[in-house]
Amino acid sequence: xxxxxxxxxxxxxxxxxxxxxxxxxxxxxxxxxxxxxxxxxxxxxxxxxxxxxxxxxxxxxxxxxxxxxxxxxxxxxxxxxxxxxxxxxxxxxxxxxxxxxxxxxxxxxxxxxxxxxxxxxxxxxxxxxxxxxxxxxxxxxxxxxxxxxxxxxxxxxxxxxxxxxxxxxxxxxxxxxxxxxxxxxxxxxxxxxxxxxxxxxxxxxxxxxxxxxxxxxxxxxxxxxxxxxxxxxxxxxxxxxxxxxxxxxxxxxxxxxxxx
Amino acid sequence: xxxxxxxxxxxxxxxxxxxxxxxxxxxxxxxxxxxxxxxxxxxxxxxxxxxxxxxxxxxxxxxxxxxxxxxxxxxxxxxxxxxxxxxxxxxxxxxxxxxxxxxxxxxxxxxxxxxxxxxxxxxxxxxxxxxxxxxxxxxxxxxxxxxxxxxxxxxxxxxxxxxxxxxxxxxxxxxxxxxxxxxxxxxxxxxxxxxxxxxxxxxxxxxxxxxxxxxxxxxxxxxxxxxxxxxxxxxxxxxxxxxxxxxxxxxxxxxxxxxxxxxxxxxxxxxxxxxxxxxxxxxxxxxxxxxxxxxxxxxxxxxxxxxxxxxxxxxxxxxxxxxxxxxxxxxxxxxxxxxxxxxxxxxxxxxxxxxxxxxxxxxxxxxxxxxxxxxxxxxxxxxxxxxxxxxxxxxxxxxxxxxxxxxxxxxxxxxxxxxxxxxxxxxxxxxxxxxxxxxxxxxxxxxxxxxxxxxxxxxxxxxxxxxxxxxxxxxxxxxxxxxxxxxxxxxxxxxxxxxxxxxxxxxxxxxxxxxxxxxxxxx
Ligand code: SF4
Ligand code: SF4
Ligand code: SF4
Ligand code: SF4
Numbered sequence: 062x063x064x065x066x067x068x069x070x071x072x073x074x075x076x077x078x079x080x081x082x083x084x085x086x087x088x089x090x091x092x093x094x095x096x097x098x099x100x101x102x103x104x105x106x107x108x109x110x111x112x113x114x115x116x117x118x119x120x121x122x123x124x125x126x127x128x129x130x131x132x133x134x135x136x137x138x139x140x141x142x143x144x145x146x147x148x149x150x151x152x153x154x155x156x157x158x159x160x161x162x163x164x165x166x167x168x169x170x171x172x173x174x175x176x177x178x179x180x181x182x183x184x185x186x187x188x189x190x191x192x193x194x195x196x197x198x199x200x201x202x203x204x205x206x207x208x209x210x211x212x213x214x215x216x217x218x219x220x221x222x223x224x225x226x227x228x229x230x231x232x233x234x235x236x237x238x239x240x241x242x243x244x245x246x247x248x249x250x251x252x253x254x255x256x257x258x259x260x261x262x263x264x265x266x267x268x269x270x271x272x273x274x275x276x277x278x279x280x281x282x283x284x285x286x287x288x289x290x291x292x293x294x295x296x297x298x299x300x301x302x303x304x305x306x307x308x309x310x311x312x313x314x315x316x317x318x319x320x321x
Numbered sequence: 322x323x324x325x326x327x328x329x330x331x332x333x334x335x336x337x338x339x340x341x342x343x344x345x346x347x348x349x350x351x352x353x354x355x356x357x358x359x360x361x362x363x364x365x366x367x368x369x370x371x372x373x374x375x376x377x378x379x380x381x382x383x384x385x386x387x388x389x390x391x392x393x394x395x396x397x398x399x400x401x402x403x404x405x406x407x408x409x410x411x412x413x414x415x416x417x418x419x420x421x422x423x424x425x426x427x428x429x430x431x432x433x434x435x436x437x438x439x440x441x442x443x444x445x446x447x448x449x450x451x452x453x454x455x456x457x458x459x460x461x462x463x464x465x466x467x468x469x470x471x472x473x474x475x476x477x478x479x480x481x482x483x484x485x486x487x488x489x490x491x492x493x494x495x496x497x498x499x500x501x502x503x504x505x506x507x508x509x510x511x512x513x514x515x516x517x518x519x520x521x522x523x524x525x526x527x528x529x530x531x532x533x534x535x536x537x538x539x540x541x542x543x544x545x546x547x548x549x550x551x552x553x554x555x556x557x558x559x560x561x562x563x564x565x566x567x568x569x570x571x572x573x574x575x576x577x578x579x580x581x582x583x584x585x586x587x588x589x590x591x592x593x594x595x596x597x598x599x600x601x602x603x604x605x606x607x608x609x610x611x612x613x614x615x616x617x618x619x620x621x622x623x624x625x626x627x628x629x630x631x632x633x634x635x636x637x638x639x640x641x642x643x644x645x646x647x648x649x650x651x652x653x654x655x656x657x658x659x660x661x662x663x664x665x666x667x668x669x670x671x672x673x674x675x676x677x678x679x680x681x682x683x684x685x686x687x688x689x690x691x692x693x694x695x696x697x698x699x700x701x702x703x704x705x706x707x708x709x710x711x712x713x714x715x716x717x718x719x720x721x722x723x724x725x726x727x728x729x730x731x732x733x734x735x736x737x738x739x740x741x742x743x744x745x746x747x748x749x750x751x752x753x754x755x756x757x758x759x760x761x762x763x764x765x766x767x768x769x770x771x772x773x774x775x776x777x778x779x780x781x782x783x784x785x786x787x788x789x790x791x792x793x794x795x796x797x798x799x800x801x802x803x804x805x806x807x808x809x810x811x812x813x814x815x816x817x818x819x820x821x822x823x824x825x826x827x828x829x830x831x832x833x834x835x836x837x838x839x840x841x842x843x844x
Contacts, residue, residue: 213383
């Protein structure tokens with residue numbers, strides 16, 4: 062049955078163990094320009110998960126809340142429906158997995174994802190799409206994802222999605238400090254990763270405008286155009302990226318603008 | 322371990338076009354995937370030490386949170402292996418992490434002690450490196466750069482240069498600092514002696530009942546900034562027991578920009594004040610907003626009493642950066658005015674030392690006579706036992722009870738007991754309690770040279786032995802009230818202990834930090 066992870070935002074102390082565990086398990090590079098923690102933390106090709114720092118008003122003062130962010134592994138994943146090459150696949154275990162050897166680099170998944178999760182390896186010669194795999198190989202063995210296993214503060218619960226959803230609802234019903242909503246229960250047709258919080262989700266940078274209709278329902282309609290569009294877009298965009306990057310670097314080196 | 326920092330490769334425009342021409346799309350797809358049909362990621366844990374690829378390392382435990390703006394410590398994620406040793410140090414030794422409830426408020430609770438820097442096996446956690454600031458000040462011809470060295474650095478710095486633990490390098494440390502270009506090298510021991518005069522006087526006043534209602538017994542020592550912050554976080558109800566004396570570092574800082582500036586006719590704004598400390602919490606302490614009393618005194622509130630604190634480890638790096646071999650230097654002397662010290666001051670670096678030094682001078686302050694020989698070797702307060710107690714007879718006062726703890730988990734035992742006693746309306750068990758944040762005291766502070774992992778009592782003991790050796794065998798005097806430069810300071814500047822000016826420059830206040838966390842009940 063499909064697994065899920067419950068993230069209890071009220072318990073996170075912002076240690077970032079989860080971000081490092083992801084790097085170590087998946088052999089991802091660290092980059093000073095792409096922080097995995099703090100107010101500037103953003104998902105990127107190298108950062109499958111980040112812990113975003115938020116300072117929010119609460120009662121009569123300010124509080125700090127950390128939001129562990131990664132792919133939410135939608136039950137009906139828009140990225141997977143948008144991918145004509147079947148490089149992204151929703152598994153019955155829960156994870157939405159990416160197969161690099163099938164990917165043609167069209168980046169339709171990036172446009173389709175309502176949570177803006179898949180990233181492109183702009184810096185590589187042969188770029189791929191990149192996103193959290195929910196540690197599918199661990200999940201397949203019956204183990205929790207790397208980030209989930211390492212948290213010292215007990216932020217996560219891992220298990221059958223149905224059961225942890227029930228638990229999440231029981232927790233928020235029991236304790237009035239929680240916002241009475243489980244984020245991910247309905248968003249985009251429901252996600253494998255669920256969140257509970259004591260601060261309204263929109264104040265923590267969650268997209269709360271997402272409809273509960275699975276986005277994949279829309280994306281099927283434009284799929285028929287993708288092959289041609291994908292190939293040309295892929296090449297043009299990549300070329301432009303390296304071209305501008307190179308130009309910027311040269312102008313940085315010589316201290317003035319250089320025409321190429 | 323391989324270099325795990327991303328170094329983006331760049332492609333020139335021509336190279337890119339050539340590449341496009343030469344490679345067909347299938348070629349691209351094949352080479353990116355390396356022919357593997359596996360899903361992305363999840364190949365296993367790195368570093369591979371002791372691991373079978375794709376197995377889950379059982380030693381992985383997660384780590385303590387560190388605020389990126391923490392003034393004392395920083396962490397390099399690239400080096401962290403999630404071994405959880407920092408949690409061991411912070412939670413078990415210091416009882417900080419895990420002693421507050423979630424959700425957190427607007428602070429990442431940390432007493433800045435730096436014990437985690439000593440336990441972290443990969444040195445992912447280190448002190449916040451401020452060597453640059455000192456180098457810049459030394460290069461600035463307009464600045465008069467003054468430095469002070471704590472009691473404990475002189476028995477540990479040598480380890481960074483290959484000398485055995487506990488090697489006494491007092492004179493060489495001074496020589497190195499002079500070689501580095503500091504304009505004056507002072508001894509924090511001088512203000513440790515001064516602390517004894519101020520804190521001893523305060524204690525005598527508390528015992529005599531002069532401060533009834535405001536400052537009850539027992540009196541707590543206040544020279545360990547990690548301990549002070551711990552009390553502010555977890556035991557704010559007991560802050561009335563805290564001596565109002567600043568730590569010796571901050572006393573010297575306040576005097577450099579007033580007394581020294583006046584004596585030498587130097588504009589305090591041109592003075593840059595550095596301290597070499599065994600402690601990461603001192604970095605935080607010198608940044609406490611209220612630590613600008615010299616500035617306030619001279620009407621320039623922006624001036625800090627101490628501008629930069631370097632740990633013993635940073636000093637070692639600075640010395641090495643400048644190509645100086647510490648072991649080859651001829652011993653040099655501290656500069657006069659604030660360079661004299663007694664054995665009572667140097668033992669501030671050891672657990673039990675502040676207590677022992679205070680007892681020596683309190684005896685004098687009360688009886689006007691120097692203490693008997695037995696009080697000069699107060700063995701019950703020495704050594705590495707977590708909580709120590711002693712009772713002494715002081716003529717005119719009767720029995721004085723003292724207690725000592727080091728390592729904050731041990732502090733909790735005394736604090737919980739006192740809380741309970743107060744609740745039940747019992748009279749105080751002790752007159753004076755010494756608290757030090759770090760196990761062993763400053764000799765094993767969070768800024769000292771890293772040793773074995775976790776830090777061993779053997780090294781601590783070697784450093785302690787040297788401290789007591791300096792007290793008993795090397796220094797000529799063993800009593801703070803015999804420090805002539807301290808006497809001169811009172812005569813020329815401060816008048817007398819706890820005088821109005823002394824209160825202004827050498828004493829401080831504390832803040833209740835309990836609002837920044839939800840302390841756990843019963844730990
Ligand atoms: S589930 Fe695995 S891949 Fe996803 S963020 Fe956690 S560690 Fe990274
Ligand atoms: S490991 Fe747990 S406590 Fe630490 S940042 Fe991640 S979710 Fe928060
Ligand atoms: S002790 Fe060091 S390496 Fe181990 S978890 Fe803590 S920071 Fe990481
Ligand atoms: S400095 Fe001390 S209190 Fe702060 S995290 Fe390290 S061990 Fe804990």
